[in-house]
Amino acid sequence: MDLELSDEQVWIEESLGTLLDREWPPAQDAWQAGAPERTRLWESLVEFGLLSGAGSDLGAIELCLAARAVGAHLASVPLLGGVGVRYALAPFAAELPAAFGAILESDSRVSIALLEPGGSWSVSSTHATVESNRLTGSKAAVEHAADVDYLAVVTLADGEPGLALVRTGTKGLELAPQPVLDESVPLSRATFVEAEAEALVDRELAETIIERLIAVGGLLAAAEAVGAGAGIFERARRYASERRQFGRTIGSNQALRHLMADLHVRQASGWSTTLFAAATLDDRMSGARETVSVAKAYVSRAAREVAHGSMQVFGGIAFTEEHPAHRFLRRIIAREQQFGDAVHHERELGRSLARAATRERVAV
Amino acid sequence: MQLAETASERVLADEVRAFLSRARLRSEDLPRELDDRMVALRSWQAACYEAGFVGRAWPSEFGGGGRPPAEQIIVDQELAAAGAPEFVNVVGLDVLGPSLLRFGTDDQRRRYIPPILRAEEIWCQGFSEPEAGSDLASLRTLAVQDGDTYVINGQKTWVSWGQYATFCGLLARTDDSVPRHRGISMLLVDMSSPGVEVRPMTQITGHAEFSELFLDDVAVPRANLLGQLGDGWKIAMHTLGHERGTAALPRQVKLRTWLDRAVSVAAHRELDGRRVLEDPEAQTALARALIGVEVLRHHAYRTVGEFLSGGAVGPESSSVKLLMAEAEQRLAATVLDVLGPTLLSGAPDETAENDFWYETYLYSRAASVYGGARQIQRDIIADRILSLPKE
Ligand SMILES: Cc1cc2nc3c(=O)[nH]c(=O)nc-3n(C[C@H](O)[C@H](O)[C@H](O)COP(=O)(O)OP(=O)(O)OC[C@H]3O[C@@H](n4cnc5c(N)ncnc54)[C@H](O)[C@@H]3O)c2cc1C
Numbered sequence: 001m002d003l004e005l006s007d008e009q010v011w012i013e014e015s016l017g018t019l020l021d022r023e024w025p026p027a028q029d030a031w032q033a034g035a036p037e038r039t040r041l042w043e044s045l046v047e048f049g050l051l052s053g054a055g056s057d058l059g060a061i062e063l064c065l066a067a068r069a070v071g072a073h074l075a076s077v078p079l080l081g082g083v084g085v086r087y088a089l090a091p092f093a094a095e096l097p098a099a100f101g102a103i104l105e106s107d108s109r110v111s112i113a114l115l116e117p118g119g120s121w122s123v124s125s126t127h128a129t130v131e132s133n134r135l136t137g138s139k140a141a142v143e144h145a146a147d148v149d150y151l152a153v154v155t156l157a158d159g160e161p162g163l164a165l166v167r168t169g170t171k172g173l174e175l176a177p178q179p180v181l182d183e184s185v186p187l188s189r190a191t192f193v194e195a196e197a198e199a200l201v202d203r204e205l206a207e208t209i210i211e212r213l214i215a216v217g218g219l220l221a222a223a224e225a226v227g228a229g230a231g232i233f234e235r236a237r238r239y240a241s242e243r244r245q246f247g248r249t250i251g252s253n254q255a256l257r258h259l260m261a262d263l264h265v266r267q268a269s270g271w272s273t274t275l276f277a278a279a280t281l282d283d284r285m286s287g288a289r290e291t292v293s294v295a296k297a298y299v300s301r302a303a304r305e306v307a308h309g310s311m312q313v314f315g316g317i318a319f320t321e322e323h324p325a326h327r328f329l330r331r332i333i334a335r336e337q338q339f340g341d342a343v344h345h346e347r348e349l350g351r352s353l354a355r356a357a358t359r360e361r362v363a364v
Numbered sequence: 365m366q367l368a369e370t371a372s373e374r375v376l377a378d379e380v381r382a383f384l385s386r387a388r389l390r391s392e393d394l395p396r397e398l399d400d401r402m403v404a405l406r407s408w409q410a411a412c413y414e415a416g417f418v419g420r421a422w423p424s425e426f427g428g429g430g431r432p433p434a435e436q437i438i439v440d441q442e443l444a445a446a447g448a449p450e451f452v453n454v455v456g457l458d459v460l461g462p463s464l465l466r467f468g469t470d471d472q473r474r475r476y477i478p479p480i481l482r483a484e485e486i487w488c489q490g491f492s493e494p495e496a497g498s499d500l501a502s503l504r505t506l507a508v509q510d511g512d513t514y515v516i517n518g519q520k521t522w523v524s525w526g527q528y529a530t531f532c533g534l535l536a537r538t539d540d541s542v543p544r545h546r547g548i549s550m551l552l553v554d555m556s557s558p559g560v561e562v563r564p565m566t567q568i569t570g571h572a573e574f575s576e577l578f579l580d581d582v583a584v585p586r587a588n589l590l591g592q593l594g595d596g597w598k599i600a601m602h603t604l605g606h607e608r609g610t611a612a613l614p615r616q617v618k619l620r621t622w623l624d625r626a627v628s629v630a631a632h633r634e635l636d637g638r639r640v641l642e643d644p645e646a647q648t649a650l651a652r653a654l655i656g657v658e659v660l661r662h663h664a665y666r667t668v669g670e671f672l673s674g675g676a677v678g679p680e681s682s683s684v685k686l687l688m689a690e691a692e693q694r695l696a697a698t699v700l701d702v703l704g705p706t707l708l709s710g711a712p713d714e715t716a717e718n719d720f721w722y723e724t725y726l727y728s729r730a731a732s733v734y735g736g737a738r739q740i741q742r743d744i745i746a747d748r749i750l751s752l753p754k755e
Binding site: 004248249252253256257258260262265268269272273276279282283284291343347349351353354356357 | 366367368434627641642646648651652654655658659661662665666667669680683686687739741746750751752753755
């Protein structure tokens with residue numbers, strides 16, 4: 001048990017901050033960034049080594065460091081899918097079908113397609129199916145679908161989950177942009193009608209990989225929300241030390257001091273639980289799934305609280321379109337929604353507590 | 365960062381379990397009467413010390429185990445998971461011991477540390493006074509030097525375990541002429557000294573776990589000064605850092621066992637013909653309580669885990685303290701919500717369990733007061749972490 005970031009992890013954290021400062025506009029202007037900026041940032045992240053494939057020693061902790069930096073800069077890249085899919089696949093490189101293995105060896109961009117229109121984030125509400133390498137079904141909230149090369153699609157047949165890879169240009173796949181709260185994370189609906197797909201047929205392997213994919217996806221979303229929370233909170237903290245009313249700085253009022261102290265606790269502990277959960281994934285510990293649910297549920301509520309509290313510190317100015325506060329708020333809500341919000345994970349945890357207790361009772 | 369247990373940590377966990385299968389004391393088997401309970405708890409801590417499970421990360425030259433801090437976490441976890449009670453000398457172990465290690469002379473450490481570990485000498489903390497609570501630096505208890513002794517006069521209050529303590533880490537004013545934070549010193553007071561009077565106070569739980577302490581011309585040898593004259597405030601901040609931060613490590617384990625116990629009770633009790641735990645709302649409420657406890661663990665590991673061996677805990681211990689109070693209070697209140705009317709059924713075989721939850725609930729209300737009230741922790745964060753302007 002070793003609970004501190006290694007020197008190398010600290011180095012990665014710092015280097016990514018520098019990289020984003022250099023390759024991406026300041027957060028308040030980030031919403032103006034278009035395809036060229038996105039591509040450039042993505043390419044420099046690839047160059048940095050964020051995608052290094054099979055045998056990669058990038059764990060969930062390093063990936064969370066990257067996601068947090070992306071959130072703090074309000075950067076817009078298909079990170080979740082790009083690194084999440086690789087993280088989920090990497091330990092099983094030797095057992096994967098060719099197309100999946102190829103992802104690990106390439107720089108191709110991938111998005112995850114899990115949620116379905118009208119469904120929840122539970123794999124059990126999936127209807128998409130694959131039959132003889134043809135995928136049929138529909139998915140919602142697929143991130144950056146227009147910018148990626150592949151979709152990694154979760155399917156379900158006879159209660160058994162599967163994972164399929166579909167090229168984005170493929171016949172039978174239609175992408176339609178969805179209205180979104182955070183325009184810097186574009187979402188699409190994807191409709192598949194017998195679209196050509198490469199499926200992972202080994203059921204057990206598919207199940208393991210999907211569980212890992214959903215876990216790391218949720219954690220990366222949480223890490224990004226922590227980053228966005230840090231972005232808005234740090235700005236609020238500075239504002240509170242400068243803005244004056246009643247002849248004093250507003251941040252000298254205990255009501256605001258205490259509010260911000262509570263927000264700091266949410267920020268700091270949200271990051272602790274994200275890192276801890278990432279470590280349980282990296283070490284493939286039992287109970288990792290529950291720990292990820294703890295982190296995702298907690299950060300979902302915490303980041304929202306941080307955004308709300310920070311906006312209160314800003315007063316009216318944060319309600320203008322020009323002010324970046326709402327950009328952070330939007331990103332935070334967008335990340336809260338991906339891979340299950342607080343309520344979703346609290347229910348999952350509650351059910352798992354109940355299941356464990358019932359097993360115990362039967363055993364007694 | 366790596367969480368998986370190393371081979372030697374696994375061996376240690378097995379060792380603790382093996383020990384527990386031979387010698388085991390469960391919280392619920394303790395005598396109800398406080399004096400008897402203290403006797404049982406002291407011999408329990410002594411047995412655990414002999415087995416190497418107390419002060420495992422403390423320096424070996426003073427009787428500690430000299431092992432990495434992570435090992436103490438593992439030991440605490442195994443003990444708590446088995447329902448073992450907390451170590452009775454908690455003030456010595458989690459609060460004053462670290463300050464003795466850090467600021468004490470070698471003579472002092474050799475004299476005081478081993479009996480703390482073996483629970484031969486119980487310690488108490490004499491900081492608060494009737495007129496100096498949150499505003500601790502306004503304390504008025506006076507220590508006046510007279511040759512080779514200090515003569516102390518004043519009053520302390522809320523002194524946990526005061527009536528059982530052999531020694532008290534006491535803050536007194538030794539210099540009136542300097543700014544108030546700089547005129548305070550920390551003295552190690554023998555509780556059997558003439559002029560010390562202890563009056564136990566009964567708490568809302570019905571137990572007399574803290575005391576008032578009256579000091580009337582109490583003579584303390586100069587050798588019992590901890591650190592330098594005027595270092596008292598600095599030492600107190602170190603002490604409180606451990607009380608707020610490091611103490612969360614064993615505490616979160618305790619909270620986790622309570623959570624598991626609550627889940628198990630909810631799985632057995634029935635309401636309107638179905639198990640309480642089948643209600644999705646009860647499940648979610650318990651899940652939220654679990655999240656509080658787990659996040660406390662994660663945050664404490666990251667921020668204070670490395671200080672188990674006595675180092676200075678920074679202001680982030682205040683965030684741990686706030687989470688600890690929140691987790692404990694949410695858990696305790698959640699259990700009242702979840703068990704609901706089953707608490708009122710009057711079933712004789714449920715009385716002991718109900719009493720446990722009532723007491724846990726009542727005690728949880730202190731969590732945002734002792735060790736520095738919630739509002740004070742927020743002020744510390746606002747000043748020292750966020751650098752916000754002062755009022
Ligand atoms: C179970 C228990 C065990 C304890 N054990 C010990 C012990 O062993 N040794 C020891 O020395 N002490 C002990 N204490 C005392 C504890 O440290 C004090 O109770 C605590 O510091 C608060 O002081 P007070 O009770 O005088 O409340 P006060 O300081 O009078 O505070 C009352 C309320 O006012 C608020 N308040 C005070 N100042 C401010 C401010 N500037 N801004 C905003 N709000 C403010 C507080 O937050 C609190 O809500 C114990 C207390 C309890 C409950």
